[in-house]
Amino acid sequence: MKVVKSDGKRVDIDLDKIHIMVEKACRGITGVSESLVEMNSGLQFYDDITTKEIQKILVKSASDLISLDNPNYQFVAARLLLFAIQKQVFNTKWKDSEIYPPFLEIIEKNIDLGVYDGTILDHYSTEEIGQLNSYIKHGRDLDFTY
Known part of the structure; x- marks a missing residue:
């Protein structure tokens, strides 16, 4: 499966990158499951998906998991959205988001x-x-x- 990056390049989807991003979004938050966020989003990927669309799907995946029993997914969704905003505003990748x-x-x-x-x-x-x-x-x- 191919991904279209923001510069227009088509590359193979890197599920490890997605996992690391979700892991970072979940870090330090109790009562959330990285696997659940990933599984909830993975079924929505398709060939030639953009990295922006992957980010939107991940945010939606986490937000869909927010419930009275699992309120902490609101922080996961917010962090995933934050990574996208940082990239747009600061022109930095999510993994450099502390800079x-x-x-x-x-x-x-x-x-x-x-x-x-x-x-x-x-x-x-x-x-x-x-x-x-x-x-x-x-x-x-x-x-x-x-």
């Missing part, structure tokens, strides 16, 4: 992409943006629920 670029770098990248208006840098100095950066607690990202 965050400086806030100024993110702002500049998003100005270049047309997401932010460049005048934002007219209103805030490099020092002020650096101060904002110091307030961001990335460790809290893992506390969000789905």
Whole structure:
């Protein structure tokens, strides 16, 4: 089975990569099963699936497992979604998700992409943006629920 990566390349699906990502999303969370998330999602893969679609399927797989008896899957789904957001915003792979670029770098990248208006840098100095950066607690990202 082939996967289409974000750069358009077609490669063989790497189930080990998917397992490692699900394992990381489940790490430290009680009452969840990596195997259950994987089994719930694996039946939905198809040839030439995109990596973005795999990510969506994994998030849905975990969110479908959320129940009164198994509420902690909300954290698994949130982490899987976080990995996708980090890739989009920081242009980093989920396995490097502990490495965050400086806030100024993110702002500049998003100005270049047309997401932010460049005048934002007219209103805030490099020092002020650096101060904002110091307030961001990335460790809290893992506390969000789905």
